Amino acid sequence: MKIFVTGAGGYIGNRLVHTLANRGHQVHAFIRPTSSENTFSHPFIKIFKGALADKRSIAMAMNDCTQVYHTASGCKLWTKKKKNFYEQNIGNTINVLDAAVECGIDKVVYTSCCSSWSPANNHMHTENDPRIASFDNDYDLSKHLAEKTVKEYGKKGLSAVIVNPSHIYGPGSGRKSNGVNRFINVLLGGIVSPLPWHLDVKANYTFIDDVVNGHILAMEKGSEGERYILGGENISYREIIQAIKDNYSRTKLFVRTPGFVFNAWGFTELIRARFTEYEPILTPALTKRFLIAQTFDCTKAIAQLGYRITPFSTGIKTTIDYLIQQSRKKWIPTL
């Protein structure tokens, strides 16, 4: 079977492309013209370089495919121009869906995120919960609107399923968008690491392989127009630190830091980014996300798709091993 995947150079996309190819599918991997081809290592993967803003190049790459995974997105909490979020997340999604209609694609899986739900203490979100807090950043809003667009295409007859992965961790390309891996890296490296003040704040962490499997399961078994949370265990910061201490013995000082310090840091980063070409590593929006609990309940995916969760203890071990190996290879400084 021929399968078209956007964002194949990305964290989820790259893993997905290789998993599909290993299962014997012909994969059309769509990457940016600037992306490197070195990350692909399988004869079944055919690389197409192009921009998602260009409908014709998408349609050309999608030709004779039967399934589409749209994992590409402007996955950052900050860009120099805010409108980029809307162009990348909504505009490009429309282009991909239009091409899918044109090429007579059987089914589309759209990778959303968990920002359709607002952070909430002591509540496990399910797929049917509404968003309670209003939108406070452009990334969340653009993804929410993109999801709406996908549903509209679904009503018009395109078979589409939406998946919502939560905070993803695990081996994979170390881009800046991957916040959890970055956070674990901070905790691993150096002598002193800052920690949030409230260590009992819980969030949902999902292992990259589960997410990739979840995508494939959603393609196989997902009902049209439905969305599925691809989550993992709900874990507090305390448990993450414990897991790191268990797997990585090294004397380290963890300093609990009040939220305003992170905020002040975020603001300085923003100011620096505004006047230079620098890309901030911490923004107030990211801080806010880190400091509020966001827990999810993925029983729907488990019941309807047969989705399986890798235990956090196993996943974190693999991740830590991977990150240490990476840093040895390249001497990446933390952050």
Next chain:
Amino acid sequence: MDTYTLITGASEGIGKALAIECAKRNMNLLLVALPGIELYQLASYIRKQFSVKVCEFETDLTEENNCLSLWKLARQNNLRINILINNAGIGGTRMFKETEFEIWKKHIHLNVTSVVYLTHLFLPELIRHPQSYILNISSLAVFFFMPGKQVYGATKSFVYFFSKTLYRELKKEKIHVSVLCPGGISSNPILYLMNHHNNWITRSASMTPEKIAEIAIAKLLNKKEIIIPGKWNRLFILFNKILPPPFKEKLVCGRKIKIKQEYAEALVKGNSLNNKKTA
């Protein structure tokens, strides 16, 4: 006997935030909104999260008959309303000559007629309680004569006048009437984009529905007559009082609201206008 709070237009924006704020304060709710899935999702979320009773009713309040059927529903189910929140309303910035009369008619029916009719219908019920409250939603636009807000501003001025008069009239009946005048709100995607892709003052002055709802309910229960949430908005009112008229005129008319709205609408559709002024 349980008492209920009636909130119209509860599926989105301030109404949704008010519903959650009331649920946090253990008030039972009767939520009214246009037909759609959002209202049911909200109601089931509140039932799960808070220990309050929630009834939902989907209807279009621009029709007078629907206001009446809402009242009948409340009576049949013996829902004793002691707080009435007339929140449902239509807004927006539209130029008068470019807009069809049907839209203005809708503005007037929802923002004016339904408010008066619902208040009139539920008044006998409200009087039965030892203490009742009515909260009407006006707008900060009633203090500034901005282009593009002609009919909207006029309907909200109606609500403002209506509420302030009613406050004096119903004092003896133990019914407190408050009027809420919020300024810029990020209550839906378009408004969020218009506010947040604007100049610094507009960005800072815009508030989230949650914050407004929190202030509104607290001040309503404290029996405040006019509720203006936010420091910036109160500052605008102060400027309005002290600045010389020609200067004010320039400030009010100088806003390029229309471009912003077009820009926001384009962003929602995923394509950005290449307008240097707004990009």
